[in-house]
Amino acid sequence: MSVAIFGATSRIARAVALRWAEDGHAVWIGARDVAEAERIAADVRVKTGVNAVAGAFDAVDMDAHPALVADIEAAVGPLDCAVLAFGDMGELDEDHTDFAAARRVIDVNFTGAASLCEAIATGMAERGAGTLIGVGSVAGDRGRQSNYVYGSAKGAFALYLQGLRNRLFKRGVHVMTVKLGFVDTRMTWGLKTRIPVATPEQAADAIHAAAKRKVDTLYYPPFWRAIMGVIKTIPERAFKRLSL
Amino acid sequence: MTRSQVARPERRAEVFEAFGERDGSGMLAHGLGRSYGDAALLDGGKVVLTRRLDRMLDFDPETGWLRCEAGVSIEDILETFVPRGFFPPVTPGTKFVTVGGALGCDVHGKNHHVDGCWSNHIRNVELLTASGEVVTCDREQEPELFDATVGGMGLTGITLAMDVKLTPIHNPWIAMESVRVENLDHFFEVSAESGGFTHTVSWIDCVKRGQAMGRGIFMRGRHADADEVGHAGALGKLIDVAHPLLAVPLDGPNWLLNNASIRLFNEAYFRKHPKGQKNVLQHYDPFFYPLDVVRDWNKIYGKRGFLQYQLVVPKEGDNAPLRAVLDAITKSGMGSFLAVIKEFGDISNGGLSFPIPGVTLALDFANYGAPLLDLMERLDAIVVEAGGRVYLGKDARVSRATFRRMYPEWEAWKAVRDQWDPSGVFQSDLGRRLGLVGGAA
Known part of the structure; x- marks a missing residue:
């Protein structure tokens, strides 16, 4: 049994890696910062005793994705599970004067994610088994002035996963979409909000449990499903005047 | 702030x-x-x-x-x-x-x-x-x-x-016993005969004066051997007591801890321990971390908070400095809710490491404000005179001059x-x- 975690230096991804390792999976841990990925792999090895291997992964280096997946499977065996945990909100200035920055956000969160999914899905479909988990965001549920570039990329990724799930279901592969609300991570650090914030470890537990139950779309914390339900029903005529 | x-x-x-x-x-x-x-x-x-x-x-x-x-x-x-x-x-x-x-x-x-x-x-x-x-x-x-x-x-x-x-251990259990200690002299006797135990600490009642000064409960233990516990205590089959069982949800009112309630608590705690317990197996969690079980336990002190004073003084003669400290506390009327006493070993380290050979006493006080700070100044004087020191990890108030004499x-x-x-x-x-x-x- 093996799992690959992409974008493993996030606190949630690291906790996810530990959950699967505790189940006895060999773990491949990929990040742009390879030294950091190695630290996380070492932690997984010390805590669980499983084979944990670190490697370089860059979401936007799409040409390399098929070969990377082959390398990973050579190192830890055919993947039973893959978790795409990377994401980048970028640092866009308010007037979006720099499209290159916006494009990078789209490439990391959508194009690169889709590219990796294709590379992983091929093998899983051939083997007729596997779980592919895409970690997205509630920001993808409706476009808002404050983060619509990131939101649109995550939204597109969710739509992509929906289609992939539909296709791969017939091949015995499960695709799960995770939509995260506020979790206490680097992304939300310093954020002032009255909405309860989950710990990364709680988020990882929820993802792990939902994957076992073959959940299609997981909102976490769960009340975000309701919040986004309300936000999605606001008529556009009114919504465009709001500043959410 | x-x-x-x-x-x-x-x-x-x-x-x-x-x-x-x-x-x-x-x-x-x-x-x-x-x-x-x-x-x-x-x-x-x-x-x-x-x-x-x-x-x-x-x-x-x-x-x-x-x-x-x-x-x-x-x-x-x-x-x-x-x-x-x-x-x-x-x-x-x-x-x-x-x-x-x-x-x-x-x-x-x-x-x-x-x-x-x-x-x-x-x-x-x-x-x-x-x-x-x-x-x-x-x-x-x-x-x-x-x-x-x-x-x-x-x-x-x-x-x-x-x-x-x-440190290698055989299981999560501590073989421990508790001994009722009648006074300070008795504490030192029990401490001296506890060489076979790797872990010792004693709770002490700071309200008692005179003959009963230093009465308390001496706890001593060691990691249990493999053959001391049945299969229920084997590794990997642990009872999970690591998570807080209780929580103090709100700050307690300031009057909650006063001299009378402390006296009551101390009396009850002392009497709860019969003449002593022998060879009890206790999970490491309550043995090492009795307060961790109550999350946010410090809130019982209310918004005013608490101060801890931990000192060590060399052991010598009839331990007059230690008696002077306890005496000053009882005379002040500001009872210490939790007081712990232990003999350190002869190991001292570099840096500004606290332990020196001697006896350490850790005292928790509700924050009584200026009178408490005055009391602590008086305790400082006794400690410095005896060649002792306070623990920097728990200190917020010792003066620069006093510190330099202590360290x-x-x-x-x-x-x-x-x-x-x-x-x-x-x-x-x-x-x-x-x-x-x-x-x-």
């Missing part, structure tokens, strides 16, 4: 980023914030929270050596290693401390008389120093820096990682610190108060 800029690195590179943003206002690493005083505070400066740098990097089951980052907590070590037959070599009375904090305060526990402090089980420290250079120091390589860093109250740099030697090694320590940090990058409120950082004062 203390206000600081706070960074919470999750990647090692982010520590260096935070360090790169230093601006002369001072920097300080901060672990789980369990120091009672101002050791982990830095008003107006930059505080680096190390809690998320908590990766375990290597472990050798043959020797017990664990390499881990500074943000790993004692709780993390217990959760990972008790099921595999290892225990932290030393633990303070709470497991909610990081190894970085344990190193900076050179923490001690119930086994000090046998095993010394945290630093006695550390073979090297990886430190981000003021020049921006990462230095790995040990007892051969940069030994002065190593010596200044253990018990250095975080003022020599930001600890990144260390090697700590875990005569401060000057040698500061010379090493200044050599590694001449411009005073690393600071803390405690360091400023005691004149440990920046130029000479």
Whole structure:
């Protein structure tokens, strides 16, 4: 049994890696910062005793994705599970004067994610088994002035996963979409909000449990499903005047 | 109120980023914030929270050596290693401390008389120093820096990682017994005949005077042998008592802890322990961490909070200084709710490490304000006169002059610190108060 975690230096991804390792999976841990990925792999090895291997992964280096997946499977065996945990909100200035920055956000969160999914899905479909988990965001549920570039990329990724799930279901592969609300991570650090914030470890537990139950779309914390339900029903005529 | 800029690195590179943003206002690493005083505070400066740098990097089951980052907590070590037959070599009375904090305060526990402090089980420290250079120091390589860093109250740099030697155990159980102690002399008798126990501590009733001064409950234990527990206690089949069973939801009213209620509690606690218990098997959790079971236990003191005073004085003669301390407390009418007494061993360390050979007494007081501070000044005088000292990890109020008399090694320590940090990058409120950082004062 093996799992690959992409974008493993996030606190949630690291906790996810530990959950699967505790189940006895060999773990491949990929990040742009390879030294950091190695630290996380070492932690997984010390805590669980499983084979944990670190490697370089860059979401936007799409040409390399098929070969990377082959390398990973050579190192830890055919993947039973893959978790795409990377994401980048970028640092866009308010007037979006720099499209290159916006494009990078789209490439990391959508194009690169889709590219990796294709590379992983091929093998899983051939083997007729596997779980592919895409970690997205509630920001993808409706476009808002404050983060619509990131939101649109995550939204597109969710739509992509929906289609992939539909296709791969017939091949015995499960695709799960995770939509995260506020979790206490680097992304939300310093954020002032009255909405309860989950710990990364709680988020990882929820993802792990939902994957076992073959959940299609997981909102976490769960009340975000309701919040986004309300936000999605606001008529556009009114919504465009709001500043959410 | 203390206000600081706070960074919470999750990647090692982010520590260096935070360090790169230093601006002369001072920097300080901060672990789980369990120091009672101002050791982990830095008003107006930059505080680096190390809690998320908590990766375990290597472990050798043959020797017990664990390499881990500074943000790993004692709780993390217990959760990972008790099921595999290892225990932290030393633990303070709470497991909610990081190894970085344990190193900076050179923490001690119930086994000090046998095993010394945290630093006695550390073979090297990886430190981000003021020049921006990462230095790995040990007892051969940069030994002065190593010596200044253990018990250095975080003022020599930001600890990144260390090697700590875990202790092998057979199971999670402690074979312990409790002995009713009638007074201070009796305490020393029991302490002297407890050589067969690796862990000793005694609760003491601070309200009693005269013949009953120092009455209490002496607890002693050791990690249980393999054949002492049945299969139910075998490794891996643990009862999970690691999570708080109770929580104090709100701040208690200020009147909750007064002399009468403390007297009542002490009487009940003393009587609850019959003549003593023999050979009881107790899970390590209640044995080592009785207060961790009640999350936010400190709230019973209400909004005014509490102060702890922990002292050590050399053991000599009829222990007049210790009697003088207890006498001053009872006379003041400000009862100490939790008081703990223990004999230290002969192991002393470098830095500003607290333990010296002698007797330590830890006293919790509700914050009575000025009268309490006056009392503590009086206790300081007794302690200094006896050649003793207070624990910096729990102190927020001792004066610079008094500190220098308690820790005569401060000057040698500061010379090493200044050599590694001449411009005073690393600071803390405690360091400023005691004149440990920046130029000479």
